[in-house]
Amino acid sequence: MPISLDELESHLFKCADIIRDAVDPTDYKEYILPLVYYKSISDEFEVQYQQNLEEYGEDFARRENLYDIPVVPEGYLWDDLRAVSDNVDQALNEAFDALVEENPELQGVFRADYIDADALDDDRLGRLIEHLETYDLDRDSVPPDMLGEAYMDLVRHFAEEEGKSGGQFFTPPHIVELCVRLVDEFEDGMTFHDPSAGSGGMLIEAARYYREEQGGDPSKLKFTGQEINPDIAAIAKMNLSIHGLDGEIRREDSLSNPQFTDEENNELTRFDRVLANFPFSADWDKDGLQDDPYGRFDWHEKLPRADRGDYAFIMHMAKQLKRPDQDGAGGKAAIVIPHGVLFRKHEQRYRKPMLENDMVEAIVGLPENLFQNNSIPSAVLVLNTDKPEERENEVQFIHAADEAFYEELSNQNELTENGLDHIVENFRGWTTEERVSRTVSLDEIRENDYNLNIALYVDTTEPEEDIDVEEELAKLRELQAERDEIESRMNQHMEGLNYE
Numbered sequence: 001m002p003i004s005l006d007e008l009e010s011h012l013f014k015c016a017d018i019i020r021d022a023v024d025p026t027d028y029k030e031y032i033l034p035l036v037y038y039k040s041i042s043d044e045f046e047v048q049y050q051q052n053l054e055e056y057g058e059d060f061a062r063r064e065n066l067y068d069i070p071v072v073p074e075g076y077l078w079d080d081l082r083a084v085s086d087n088v089d090q091a092l093n094e095a096f097d098a099l100v101e102e103n104p105e106l107q108g109v110f111r112a113d114y115i116d117a118d119a120l121d122d123d124r125l126g127r128l129i130e131h132l133e134t135y136d137l138d139r140d141s142v143p144p145d146m147l148g149e150a151y152m153d154l155v156r157h158f159a160e161e162e163g164k165s166g167g168q169f170f171t172p173p174h175i176v177e178l179c180v181r182l183v184d185e186f187e188d189g190m191t192f193h194d195p196s197a198g199s200g201g202m203l204i205e206a207a208r209y210y211r212e213e214q215g216g217d218p219s220k221l222k223f224t225g226q227e228i229n230p231d232i233a234a235i236a237k238m239n240l241s242i243h244g245l246d247g248e249i250r251r252e253d254s255l256s257n258p259q260f261t262d263e264e265n266n267e268l269t270r271f272d273r274v275l276a277n278f279p280f281s282a283d284w285d286k287d288g289l290q291d292d293p294y295g296r297f298d299w300h301e302k303l304p305r306a307d308r309g310d311y312a313f314i315m316h317m318a319k320q321l322k323r324p325d326q327d328g329a330g331g332k333a334a335i336v337i338p339h340g341v342l343f344r345k346h347e348q349r350y351r352k353p354m355l356e357n358d359m360v361e362a363i364v365g366l367p368e369n370l371f372q373n374n375s376i377p378s379a380v381l382v383l384n385t386d387k388p389e390e391r392e393n394e395v396q397f398i399h400a401a402d403e404a405f406y407e408e409l410s411n412q413n414e415l416t417e418n419g420l421d422h423i424v425e426n427f428r429g430w431t432t433e434e435r436v437s438r439t440v441s442l443d444e445i446r447e448n449d450y451n452l453n454i455a456l457y458v459d460t461t462e463p464e465e466d467i468d469v470e471e472e473l474a475k476l477r478e479l480q481a482e483r484d485e486i487e488s489r490m491n492q493h494m495e496g497l498n499y500e
Helices: 005-019 025-056 078-082 088-102 122-133 144-168 173-182 201-212 230-242 310-319 345-356 417-429 442-447 469-496
Strands: 191-194 222-227 247-251 273-277 332-338 360-365 378-384 394-399 406-408 413-415 437-441
Touching: 005 025, 005 122, 005 144, 025 078, 025 088, 025 122, 025 144, 025 230, 078 088, 078 122, 088 122, 144 201, 144 230, 173 201, 173 273, 173 332, 173 360, 173 378, 173 413, 173 417, 191 201, 201 222, 201 230, 201 273, 222 230, 230 247, 273 310, 310 332, 310 345, 310 378, 345 442, 360 417, 394 417, 394 442, 437 442
Parallel strands: 191 222, 191 273, 222 247, 273 332, 360 394
Antiparallel strands: 332 378, 360 378, 394 437, 406 413
16 A cells, blocks of 8 residues: 555654654754665665666666666665664765765765764664665655655754754745745746755745646756755755756855856856745855956945845845846746845845836735744745836735734744735735735835835734724713712722721
């Protein structure tokens, strides 16, 4: 009987119970995620190998071009790992090294050193390997989208185990879904990029959406991302691979050292869609990028503050979007931002060119406490370098911070499906709805000195109830009569006690 998604998720998360107390919760992902990935590759390789063996014979069955997954070297299949009982940590290190040597594209994917973790002894590692043996993870047994979803759920669990620091590599699914839906209408051949990719959630969701909501084939899309943290970049690489996606994750800081560039024209590579949840108000190398070779930070002669890189990231992403005059069609971005980006006074100098170039399509204000690593209110900034004619010189503001849009969970808030639908329907319909959304002319925004505070354009105050004057007066007379009666009784008591 096939395994269900819930069973698979539960099975994978039990890996954490096996190594609990042996390593810090912040390191669970380092040791477990690569093993799950290895198991899935090994199982699928065995299936494909058997087919190739029957068709081509032993001499040809291992040819690389016969496989659409990494080739597992001889002596390093999952059963070979299970057969090891002494120095399991060393055997695992050797297996990952051999896998990378056979498949150079996996360089940098496996960073865990099992020998380093002293408490991960032969017993624990043996139990971990045996636990993962319970189910076959080849594509016939577990479809790639289901395995991918379980893998993402495992990443989410580990982010929760880490608490605050986990939020640095994992954006909650409901926010990711919103970002993807705000820039949808995907087509074969489109390119997707996330300059602060974390564990790859934005790219994975775009692929899921194309497959499940648009009936498309995600293998016909191209996914790229950049991530500064080497351990998290490794998870993102495994994540894309386990989902069977055509993707590439590169290391380095996107601002200081962008990895996706068109060197011939000295430009950044431009994409159809950019999706990002960058680190809010982070430090950036302002001094080192005064003369940026790609001309990214040219919205004003003064660059953003060195300790507040929000607009540096926004300018970077704006430069990464395709332009209709040069690329045939424009590009769209959905960027999670802190609210301050909308109204901080000294940043008016960046809002003005962004708006005057008619790049801002919408701003969606979100509830507070949506993220594990901070509780501040955030928003989604939607950029579009090729706005439809009927939307030119207008911006839609959506106030989605009211209780109608989210539910309170034990430790954070979460947008509901109805809330997400409400936001997206208003955006698609360019709808003005009382206390929720309004489309605003650029002229009105100019009059407000390019301040994008949502409350300036959408009345976000709670409506006051209509007062029935007659009813309120009747209540007042009733209360006055009650007070008179109490005062009369009090006077009687005071007289009885001879108090003046």
